[in-house]
Amino acid sequence: MEALLSRLNRVDMHETIDDRRKKTMSKEVVWIAVLGPDGSGKSTLIANLEEELKGAFRRTARFHLMPGLLRRRRDSGPVTDPHGKPPRSLPASLLKMLYYLLDYNLGYRLKVRPALVRSTLVLFDRYYDDLLIDPRRYRYGGPLGLARWLRCFIPRPDVFLVLDVPVEKLLERKQEVEPEELQRQVEAYRRFVLETPNAFLLDGSLPPEEVAREAREVLLEVLHGRYLDRRRTWFPQAAEREEEEYLEMSLGLRLPKGRPTHAYLSLPDDRGYLLPLRTGHAFRRGLELYPAQNRKARLGKAVLGALAGTGLKGPGLSKVRLEEGENSVFQTLREVFRRDDLYFAVSLGTPGPHRKPVVQVMTREGEVLGYAKIGWNKATKELVVNEAQMHNKIRCLNFPHLRIPDVVHLSQEGCSTILITRPLEGVNGGKWDNESFQELVEILAKLANQTSEDRCFLDTPFWQELNDRVLHLSDYLPHYQLKTLTHALQILENRLRDVELPWVLRLGDVTRWNTAIDEQSGILQVIDLEYAKEHWLVGWDLFRFFDRFSVIPTSKLFGYYRAVGVDPEQMDTLQLAFWVDLFTEWALTWKNAELLISPAARNVFRKIAGIIHFLNTQLEVR
Incomplete structure (x- = not known):
């Protein structure tokens, strides 16, 4: 951990960004919306971006909330009482929404889009989504469901930069909003980032120049990913x-x-x-x-x-x-x-x-x-061999509630490693409902109890491997992602330092399409074991089952952790450990393979990094 912190402190942001990515900035256009509560530093960030990126674009254009095509531009000064006026009536609110709809769409076609065509950096201070997070500020008195539905018809920026600042610091900067309301807004903005694929959470409590550096790196990553996405069309x-x-x-x-x-x-x-x-x-x-x-x-x-x-x-x-x-x-x-x-x-x-x-x-x-899995290079051969070995180990458990395919053949043929298994009927496309999910929870808990080994968190290979991976990724990941992972390790170390946990068999790929509950016998059927490991994080397979790249509700996990003897208060901390493990494991495979990260994988990494950041902030305040 000390080595990683030292490496992180020595990172020069200007040296971590590939020169080729810098070149793409001058050839691209980008439309950015900056969101955040009052006092989070939106205006400062926009001013810094305008200054630092002016050499990469022909010009910049700045808007507040919407394009403003249907209103006169006037400087009304800072808002000192955003919730001072009562909400409009329902008819007035509906008319206001129609006004927003027209202004955003006509303004996009007549002001925003022409600016983008002329290689203009377009910056919005707030956007339509602010209305959904803080409707009182905009005096909206209509149904929120209607406002969310209308968002489908509002043009969307390329990138949302959301500034995240602790409530205490926000109150030091501005006191126009009550602390309880500020806390609600902060949490709402965090959830917005989790639900929005092109939204990024920035630490607004940092000095302004550091926030601008993080924002610039996010934009370069987005533009670089856009280029990679277009390569298949171009070539x-x-x-x-x-x-x-x-x-x-x-x-x-x-x-x-x-x-x-x-x-x-x-x-x-x-x-x-x-x-x-x-x-x-x-x-x-x-x-x-x-x-x-x-x-x-x-x-x-x-x-x-x-x-x-x-x-x-x-x-x-x-x-x-x-x-x-x-x-x-x-x-x-x-x-x-x-x-x-x-x-x-x-x-x-x-x-x-x-x-x-x-x-x-x-x-x-x-x-x-049968089904034949073909390992054809070093990485995939290791996976195929691991699956064969885990088949044997699971067979030796004699666990009556789990069924895996029979191995027909394992051999090295020329340059390939071939594993052939018999089919398991009814796995692909199996239906999952609340009843079958509860059966899954019970079976995974029984499997955990049969394979568990109690150890303190910091004394496990899992913890050592997390630290080793993040250290190896320190010269590979964007700086903001590396900082998020390092922060997560610090939280895990502080919260689980003296905690003894059961370390259990991880099946590794318990997803809805690789598993099924046999309707007659109630047995769990699993067809993929290539990522299986012994003595791994308790609950790992249950987290993996959701596979939606979003924060998993703890209500879904309570029964499992109670059954395996783990304090439910640790659920969010263990979920953080799961996401750090998944992120670093996948990122390291890309680094070791020396491949350009595909656009799909890049989006997954962004989502997981956002989840880790969200859990970091949630666990910090407890």
Whole structure:
């Protein structure tokens, strides 16, 4: 911890930002809204950004709350009593909302958008969202639900910078608002950041120049991410070549021209699935590899399956021909199953350092014989081997409430490590309701009690690994994220210094699409164990199950922690430990792989960093 603090204190913000990212600033336009309670430093931050970024943009434009197209510009001075006037009547409030709607939309088209086109840095001091957080300030007397709905029709800035300042410091700067109301606003702004993908929380209690540095680094990260997001559009041939290389290296397959053998289902997050075209039965079963999560995705998946039943396989999908090379994994699978009449569907995996294919092995009639996970580089081979080892260890537990797939085969074939398991029916797409969730909680608690080992928090490999990871990431992460992680470690150390906890088996990937409760036996079925670990943070799998990248309500966790003998007062602190663990584990895999962080992964890191910052602030005041 001392080494990390020393490293953090030596960081020069100007040296941590890649020069190439600086160049992107001058070629981009950005629209920023700065939010925060009275006294948080919005005007100071905007003035500093105008001064520091003026060389990167042709000009700057500054607005207060809205574009102001329908009102005369007048300087009314600072607001000294924001809640002094009563709310408007309902009719007057509805007319005011119509006025806002017109001003924001017409003002965007006639003032904001033309400024952006001319490479202008557009800065808003407050925005429409302030009305939802502090309706009394704007004398809004209508239903908040209507105001939230109308937000869907308001143009959105590229970035929200939200200044977070403790109530005590806000009161030192201004006393126009009561402390209780200030506390409510501070918490509301924090929640706004968690719910808004392009919102960032800045520590407004720092000196103004430090706040401006953090803001500048956030903007550079956003613009750099925007550039990476556009690369696939600018250079589609490069993306296609990368995919072809991945197929050849991981599966020994080529993509020549000719009669297609597979349909290619491509998703917006760059995941992809190869579905066999030669038989409708195999095509429909291959769709099971795709864990459709939302209603639109489930509908599309159902339509594809229904059409395949009529003989129309994959309309609207790209078609490719797979040709097997000398080291084809498909040929290895034929030898393992001792059959030449096999059909293969492939999940190409989530892009990133741990991307690996999973092959569904089927007969012509669509009977699934097994699933093969292919480790094709150092990182993915380690995952496949770890999964095989954890299969054996979990079998030895003889835990009656957990079912995992049977291992059929594990081998090193050429440059690949191949693990083949039998299918578990009913896992993909299993339904989760309150009853099944409670069964999950009970089973995970029983598993924790059977595998627990009590140790003080600071004496565990978990704590040592967290510190080691953050130290290794100190020259890789943006400074504001590194500072957030360092602050979290300090909070964990202070709150859990002498606390003894049970350290339990972590299954690792307990998500809604990888697990299911068997309706007849009530047994938990889990298909992925590649991230399983022994003696890890209690409750880790339960946190992972939610997988929504938001703060998890402690009410969902109370029963579990009571069952494993952990003080419920520690739930938020343990949740903080979970998010720090998840963030640093994923970030370190990207660093070790020496890959550019994908836009999707970058957004995930932003969300988790926001959650950690939120929990830091919540735990600090207790």
